[in-house]
Amino acid sequence: MELINKSALELRDLLDKREVSSREIVEAYLERIEAVEPKVNSFVTLTKEQALKDADKADKMIKDKTATSLTGIPIAIKDNLCTYHVKTTCCSKIIKDFLPPYDATVITKIKEAGMPILGKTNMDEFAMGSSTETSIFGPSKNPWDLERVPGGSSGGSAAAVAAMEAPLALGSDTGGSIRQPAALTGIVGIKPTYGLVSRYGLIAFASSLDQIGPFAKNVSDAAALLTLLAGHDRRDSTSLPLEKVDYLQNLGQDIKGLRVGVPVEFFAEGIDPEVESNVKNSIKALEEFGAEIIEISLPHSEYALAAYYLVATAEASSNLARFDGVRYGHRSKEDRDSVTMFKHTRAEGFGPEVKRRIILGTYALSSGFYDAYYLKALKTRTLIKQDFDEAFKKVDVLITPTTPSPAFKFGEKNKDPLAMYLSDIFTTTANLAGIPAMSLPAGLTSEGLPVGVQIFAPALKEDIMLNTAYALEKAIGSIGFPALEV
Amino acid sequence: MPLEDYTIVIGLEVHAELMTETKLFCGCSTSFGSEANSQVCPVCLGLPGTLPVLNEKAVEYAVKAGLALNSDISLLSKFDRKNYFYPDLPKAYQVSQYDLPICLGGHVDFIVNGEKKVIGITRVHLEEEAGKSVHSGATITDSEFSLEDYNRCGIPLIEIVSEPDLRSPEEARIYLETLRNILRYAGVSDCKMEEGSLRCDANISLMPKGATKFGTRTEIKNMNSFRSVQRALEYEAKRHAELLDRGEKIIQETRTWDEASGVTEAMRSKEEAHDYRYFPEPDLVPIVLTNEFVNDLKDNLPEMPVAKYHRYITEYGLPEYDADLITANKDMADYFEEVIKHYKDAKVVANWLMGEFMRLVNEQEVDITEVKVKPKHLAEMFALQDKGVISSKIAKTVFEEMFNTGKDPATIVKEKGLVQITDASEIEKIVEEVIKTNPDPVAEYLSGKEKVLGFLVGQVMKLSRGKANPQMANEFLKKALDQLK
Numbered sequence: 021m022e023l024i025n026k027s028a029l030e031l032r033d034l035l036d037k038r039e040v041s042s043r044e045i046v047e048a049y050l051e052r053i054e055a056v057e058p059k060v061n062s063f064v065t066l067t068k069e070q071a072l073k074d075a076d077k078a079d080k081m082i083k084d085k086t087a088t089s090l091t092g093i094p095i096a097i098k099d100n101l102c103t104y105h106v107k108t109t110c111c112s113k114i115i116k117d118f119l120p121p122y123d124a125t126v127i128t129k130i131k132e133a134g135m136p137i138l139g140k141t142n143m144d145e146f147a148m149g150s151s152t153e154t155s156i157f158g159p160s161k162n163p164w165d166l167e168r169v170p171g172g173s174s175g176g177s178a179a180a181v182a183a184m185e186a187p188l189a190l191g192s193d194t195g196g197s198i199r200q201p202a203a204l205t206g207i208v209g210i211k212p213t214y215g216l217v218s219r220y221g222l223i224a225f226a227s228s229l230d231q232i233g234p235f236a237k238n239v240s241d242a243a244a245l246l247t248l249l250a251g252h253d254r255r256d257s258t259s260l261p262l263e264k265v266d267y268l269q270n271l272g273q274d275i276k277g278l279r280v281g282v283p284v285e286f287f288a289e290g291i292d293p294e295v296e297s298n299v300k301n302s303i304k305a306l307e308e309f310g311a312e313i314i315e316i317s318l319p320h321s322e323y324a325l326a327a328y329y330l331v332a333t334a335e336a337s338s339n340l341a342r343f344d345g346v347r348y349g350h351r352s353k354e355d356r357d358s359v360t361m362f363k364h365t366r367a368e369g370f371g372p373e374v375k376r377r378i379i380l381g382t383y384a385l386s387s388g389f390y391d392a393y394y395l396k397a398l399k400t401r402t403l404i405k406q407d408f409d410e411a412f413k414k415v416d417v418l419i420t421p422t423t424p425s426p427a428f429k430f431g432e433k434n435k436d437p438l439a440m441y442l443s444d445i446f447t448t449t450a451n452l453a454g455i456p457a458m459s460l461p462a463g464l465t466s467e468g469l470p471v472g473v474q475i476f477a478p479a480l481k482e483d484i485m486l487n488t489a490y491a492l493e494k495a496i497g498s499i500g501f502p503a504l505e506v
Numbered sequence: 507m508p509l510e511d512y513t514i515v516i517g518l519e520v521h522a523e524l525m526t527e528t529k530l531f532c533g534c535s536t537s538f539g540s541e542a543n544s545q546v547c548p549v550c551l552g553l554p555g556t557l558p559v560l561n562e563k564a565v566e567y568a569v570k571a572g573l574a575l576n577s578d579i580s581l582l583s584k585f586d587r588k589n590y591f592y593p594d595l596p597k598a599y600q601v602s603q604y605d606l607p608i609c610l611g612g613h614v615d616f617i618v619n620g621e622k623k624v625i626g627i628t629r630v631h632l633e634e635e636a637g638k639s640v641h642s643g644a645t646i647t648d649s650e651f652s653l654e655d656y657n658r659c660g661i662p663l664i665e666i667v668s669e670p671d672l673r674s675p676e677e678a679r680i681y682l683e684t685l686r687n688i689l690r691y692a693g694v695s696d697c698k699m700e701e702g703s704l705r706c707d708a709n710i711s712l713m714p715k716g717a718t719k720f721g722t723r724t725e726i727k728n729m730n731s732f733r734s735v736q737r738a739l740e741y742e743a744k745r746h747a748e749l750l751d752r753g754e755k756i757i758q759e760t761r762t763w764d765e766a767s768g769v770t771e772a773m774r775s776k777e778e779a780h781d782y783r784y785f786p787e788p789d790l791v792p793i794v795l796t797n798e799f800v801n802d803l804k805d806n807l808p809e810m811p812v813a814k815y816h817r818y819i820t821e822y823g824l825p826e827y828d829a830d831l832i833t834a835n836k837d838m839a840d841y842f843e844e845v846i847k848h849y850k851d852a853k854v855v856a857n858w859l860m861g862e863f864m865r866l867v868n869e870q871e872v873d874i875t876e877v878k879v880k881p882k883h884l885a886e887m888f889a890l891q892d893k894g895v896i897s898s899k900i901a902k903t904v905f906e907e908m909f910n911t912g913k914d915p916a917t918i919v920k921e922k923g924l925v926q927i928t929d930a931s932e933i934e935k936i937v938e939e940v941i942k943t944n945p946d947p948v949a950e951y952l953s954g955k956e957k958v959l960g961f962l963v964g965q966v967m968k969l970s971r972g973k974a975n976p977q978m979a980n981e982f983l984k985k986a987l988d989q990l991k
């Protein structure tokens with residue numbers, strides 16, 4: 021039985037029927053990882069022994085009937101999520117040996133659910149990048165074309181799911197870091213409403229934008245994982261005190277009469293024609309299901325990227341200031357006094373993209389520039405939120421391309437930061453507005469590269485977003501798996 | 507131009523640690539004096555991925571402080587990050603409040619040289635404490651290494667910023683003492699300057715008398731006692747005056763006070779001042795208070811020193827001097843009120859507290875809260891005195907024993923055999939003995955030098971080891987001597 025191309029929920033079903041054990045599933049994935057990892061480089065740390073132990077524990081839970089909806093299903097974790105006594109590096113030299121003395125809240129949930137953790141996945145350094153090219157462990161490859169990037173920053177998690185090294189994975193999304201790699205690798209990725217999932221234990225990039233979310237092969241799997249992750253956490257003051265929702269419950273409802281907004285600003289010039297045609301096909305598919313397609317405008321969208329790069333870098337410049345060599349992580353040998361130590365530690369420990377963003381953010385917050393940059397960005401953020409508020413008075417969901425183009429080649433954009441930043445052009449608005457958004461496969465280009473379609477919903481309307489995606493997934497059908505030759 | 511011809515303008519920034527059980531954003535203990543780095547957790551160490559959770563008690567204390575300082579309480583306030591690198595600051599930013607502090611306005615009133623002063627408060631805000639650097643050498647520059655203790659890191663602080671309303675170094679000291687008293691009365695801070703739970707920075711400038719435009723100011727740091735605040739400001743005022751007299755300019759800068767040499771030294775200039783890059787703390791939500799919450803705290807605010815002072819005068823009939831002295835220290839006032847519950851003559855209690863009590867407290871350098879004498883026992887001692895069981899002289903002996911051992915007065919009197927002799931026959935016997943052994947003074951008395959009586963009474967007291975009832979000794983002696991006439 022080929023286990024690795026099954027969905028998480030299919031595997032879960034097999035576990036319940038005792039046709040397979042969690043140990044067998046984990047072993048199958050570990051075997052796959054061993055086979056394809058030299059090509060894909062999704063993982064930066066593997067936790068094989070622990071995964072097998074956890075699989076046995078999960079098998080016992082299933083036997084004891086204490087299992088829950090994802091018990092026994094293995095998962096891969098982005099390396100900016102703290103895992104107790106397992107290296108959590110953010111793929112940066114500055115904390116490359118950091119062993120957290122605690123689990124992130126989402127990791128606690130995963131462990132309590134009896135999900136074996138296969139390992140930690142590659143990412144852009146401190147989640148700053150759209151290609152994994154800024155990782156100190158070298159980039160991950162796109163399983164559909166090893167010459168191309170898997171997207172970023174959660175590129176390792178996306179590549180792992182696409183390459184069938186894991187049925188599920190966790191990522192974090194600050195400006196598109198889940199949705200963009202999901203689109204580029206042909207899988208499903210969700211950025212939840214800000215505050216739906218606890219950020220405790222997520223090494224912060226930009227605190228007011230960061231959200232943790234799932235990667236999966238299909239919408240149902242993603243919904244199941246989101247159900248597990250969501251919920252109020254006392255340790256995160258920004259997490260919302262909400263009743264638990266089962267996101268699987270709503271899938272498959274009729275979308276007849278659903279009002280789907282198509283924002284004109286997202287179909288402007290510069291978008292790849294094959295991306296456009298695939299996304300237009302998706303829109304047509306929804307219409308065929310009886311959805312009402314409404315053209316709308318998000319007039320401040322053109323300022324989103326600028327606002328995003330100011331807010332995100334400003335917060336990052338402060339969040340990353342703690343890596344100073346005093347208490348943990350890399351410390352320069354040039355340490356004759358504290359200022360010298362700070363300077364050299366940070367000069368040696370951070371890569372060029374991280375430094376660039378720290379400098380940008382520091383500048384944006386500096387006295388004399390604060391009003392012109394940071395404050396203006398905050399005002400823009402409010403306007404973008406208002407755009408969505410207005411739009412959601414007229415429509416239930418919005419549909420757009422996830423990225424302006426399919427996966428690009430290594431080295432194509434990493435020499436030009438602005439070109440790289442532009443790959444987030446369609447994704448940052450959701451983070452600025454705090455609303456949920458997700459990407460799912462819309463099809464393949466003539467070159468056989470996946471194209472992602474993005475759905476936005478109002479805050480906490482994940483159920484409507486997921487149901488729309490589920491309908492779309494049914495219409496489009498599977499885009500299949502990358503023909504990754506082993 | 508002599509210093510007297512200048513108007514001195516001083517404003518103080520005071521930091522007080524709030525006495526919550528736990529830190530501002532985590533559950534670590536705030537107790538003082540524990541082993542280094544024994545009261546820390548991932549949150550207060552700022553480990554990556556950790557997040558702050560606001561301690562509601564700290565908010566309550568900050569509001570109480572604001573109410574005690576007559577401030578307006580903001581129903582909406584927020585936290586901001588103050589960014590700077592320093593080894594004792596684990597996140598490299600301090601969570602503080604920038605443009606929306608929890609309390610705005612207010613005033614502190616006190617009397618200096620018989621004149622009532624009202625000092626404006628600009629704002630009170632809530633923030634977290636940093637850790638503590640311990641240097642291997644005497645100073646940071648000649649140290650081979652430094653160590654960090656993060657026990658203190660994350661303890662809640664309030665910063666109280668005054669208006670530039672203070673007009674002399676003495677006033678600044680009295681303001682600070684009054685402020686300490688208010689915060690202690692409000693029950694929000696123990697304000698121990700020696701443990702660093704109360705700290706103060708000062709801004710000072712001079713302008714010619716009659717002028718309205720403030721001069722260039724300097725900021726003074728590192729003043730570690732009330733006395734050093736006054737001394738440092740006196741030094742700095744003189745320094746300003748001398749510079750101005752020579753026609754030199756004051757440089758706007760931060761200066762540090764050197765207690766040992768008694769001078770201030772330049773630390774950093776305005777140009778070198780940090781750009782803290784304040785911005786709203788995204789990991790915390792704004793503090794939203796209700797009128798109900800604030801009013802409830804207002805209604806339950808402990809009595810403040812000024813109110814207490816007036817009450818002591820009207821309710822207990824204490825002289826102003828006594829009322830002032832006792833209310834100047836909250837612990838003293840608390841003690842006074844406990845004794846008063848068991849003994850009604852307030853003046854007797856006040857006299858004793860200002861006399862013997864303070865004498866021993868100062869002599870033995872103990873904190874009033876640590877005095878072993880239970881207020882109830884002190885009241886019992888006064889009762890023994892009233893009943894004539896002990897004399898006022900014996901009372902001092904008994905009290906000293908109470909002070910040293912914490913025993914109750916009745917036990918001490920019994921154990922030490924200190925009961926006053928009121929048995930007439932016993933006193934008569936002693937009187938006889940004294941007359942027999944002091945023929946010369948007796949003769950003097952009989953010859954009309956009645957002043958000698960005092961000496962002879964003293965001899966009776968001595969012979970009875972102080973236990974004879976002095977009135978009876980006096981009376982019996984006189985009677986016996988008169989019989990000899």
Ligand SMILES: [Zn+2]
Pocket residue numbers: 529532533534545546547548549550551660
């Ligand atoms: Zn702590």
